[in-house]
Amino acid sequence: MLEPDNIDDKRFSKDLDKKSADKWPVPVNYFESLPERISTRISAQKAQKHRPLGKLIWPGIAAAAVAVVLAVLLILPNDKSVGNRVTVAGQHQDTSAPDKAISAYLDKEFSADSSSYNNLADNVKPPAGRNKPAANVLAPEAQQTPISPVAVDFPEDVKITEDMLLEYFDSGLTSEDIL
Amino acid sequence: MRELSDKELLEKLRDPSGRAYGFNLLVRQFSPRLYPVVRRLLINHDDADDAMQNAWLSVHRNIDKFQENSSLFTWLYRITLNEALALLKKNKRRSFLSLESETARLARYLESPVYFDGDESALKFQKAILTLPPKQRSVFHMRYFDELPYARIAEITGTSEGALKASYHQAVSKIEKYIHAAD
Numbered sequence: 001m002l003e004p005d006n007i008d009d010k011r012f013s014k015d016l017d018k019k020s021a022d023k024w025p026v027p028v029n030y031f032e033s034l035p036e037r038i039s040t041r042i043s044a045q046k047a048q049k050h051r052p053l054g055k056l057i058w059p060g061i062a063a064a065a066v067a068v069v070l071a072v073l074l075i076l077p078n079d080k081s082v083g084n085r086v087t088v089a090g091q092h093q094d095t096s097a098p099d100k101a102i103s104a105y106l107d108k109e110f111s112a113d114s115s116s117y118n119n120l121a122d123n124v125k126p127p128a129g130r131n132k133p134a135a136n137v138l139a140p141e142a143q144q145t146p147i148s149p150v151a152v153d154f155p156e157d158v159k160i161t162e163d164m165l166l167e168y169f170d171s172g173l174t175s176e177d178i179l
Numbered sequence: 180m181r182e183l184s185d186k187e188l189l190e191k192l193r194d195p196s197g198r199a200y201g202f203n204l205l206v207r208q209f210s211p212r213l214y215p216v217v218r219r220l221l222i223n224h225d226d227a228d229d230a231m232q233n234a235w236l237s238v239h240r241n242i243d244k245f246q247e248n249s250s251l252f253t254w255l256y257r258i259t260l261n262e263a264l265a266l267l268k269k270n271k272r273r274s275f276l277s278l279e280s281e282t283a284r285l286a287r288y289l290e291s292p293v294y295f296d297g298d299e300s301a302l303k304f305q306k307a308i309l310t311l312p313p314k315q316r317s318v319f320h321m322r323y324f325d326e327l328p329y330a331r332i333a334e335i336t337g338t339s340e341g342a343l344k345a346s347y348h349q350a351v352s353k354i355e356k357y358i359h360a361a362d
Contacts, residue, residue, distance in 0.1 A: 011351070012307075012358055015300040022324050023296035024218045030228075031214070035206040038235045039199070045236070 105160065182208055185251040192242055202242075206235055209255050216256060217263040219320045220313065222288040222295070226266055234262040249334050257335045260317055267313050282309055307357035311350050318343055319350040 183191075183204060191201025210231065217234075218227040237258050245254055271281045279287075288294040289305050297305065308316055318336065321327045322343075329340040336343070 012304055012354060013300045015298075016304055017298075017301070018324070020297045021301035021304050022215065022219070023301070024215060025224075025293065025296050026214065026218075027224065031207070031210050034210050034231065034235075035203045038206055038232055038239075039203070041232060041236060042239055 185247075188251060189245075189247070202239060205238070205251075209252065210235075212252070213255060213259045215324070216259050216317075216320070217266075219308075219324065220260075220263045220267055220317060221270075222285045224294065226270065227263075230262045230266045231259070233266070234259040237262065253331060253334050260335065264313055264317065285309055303358060303361055304354070307354040307361075310357055311353060315346050315350050318346050319354075322347050 188201060188205055188208070191197045191204065194201070213234070214227065214231060217230040218224070221227045221230060234255075238255060241258075245251070267281075274281045274284060286306050286309055289302060289309070295302065295305065308319060311319060314336075318332060321332045321335070322329070327335075329343050332338075332343050333340045338346075
């Protein structure tokens with residue numbers, strides 16, 4: 001039975017000498033120069049640790065600047081494209097609309113001042129067969145009722161008259177019905 | 180130059196002002212004993228040098244974590260052996276697409292006097308060792324060439340003594356078989 005603790009060279013070969021089987025030529029002064037080479041690598045690693053931060057600052061700034069420019073370029077054309085997008089809740093969202101007529105009209109007639117509603121109401125004639133004054137068409141409580149904003153796209157070439165708007169508010173028709 | 184004890188070396192390494200000097204002494208004192216560990220596995224001096232440098236860099240990074248649960252030499256041996264095995268694995272991966280296997284490449288190095296100094300029987304013996312898997316090869320080296328006790332090999336490899344004895348026994352049988360087949 002093989003005893004792992006008692007292996008001698010002759011077990012493998014009658015000519016084998018353990019010392020000669022472990023002879024590895026090493027370059028001259030290898031062990032003397034090794035500490036110095038390791039120190040150099042340690043210094044290089046330390047220097048490399050500091051370098052990435054400095055290296056990353058300028059590319060980082062450049063990348064941020066490019067991102068800002070791209071964002072501006074992407075946002076600006078969008079602003080123009082939604083120029084004629086308004087809400088019928090009485091507030092228009094975008095004053096840079098190309099259709100200045102609609103914009104100006106809505107500014108004038110649907111400002112935050114509730115008197116604009118009264119102005120509109122003054123111009124409304126009482127419906128036939130009803131004895132109600134026109135001012136009651138848009139009663140104060142009705143004015144306070146929150147109206148959820150609905151985005152409506154108005155074609156630029158359509159002229160919106162006061163009558164059309166009054167009819168809209170009175171009848172609950174959709175913008176498609178008016179247009 | 181007198182060899183310093185573990186305690187003396189660690190005192191120097193833990194003193195911030197003498198750390199660089201202490202590390203230099205550590206490298207000088209242990210490199211000649213650790214070099215054969217990597218050279219036997221990697222055969223080629225350039226690879227062995229790479230593994231040695233990586234091992235010392237790792238020692239430099241982790242010296243503060245050394246808890247003195249083993250001797251300094253055992254700790255260094257473990258790090259060096261791991262670096263050599265890692266490099267061997269890397270070389271094996273690299274030679275995956277090569278026509279020549281890693282074992283054949285190492286055997287070819289052995290035949291060059293630049294890489295190996297032994298006589299014919301020593302060369303045949305080294306070629307037989309090359310047929311072993313890397314970890315078994317390292318166990319054989321530790322036991323046969325370095326004559327380390329199993330307890331110490333167990334400390335280095337983190338394997339039980341029983342498993343190591345079985346591994347060594349198998350390695351010896353394989354080597355014998357290879358040599359007799361070659362004769």
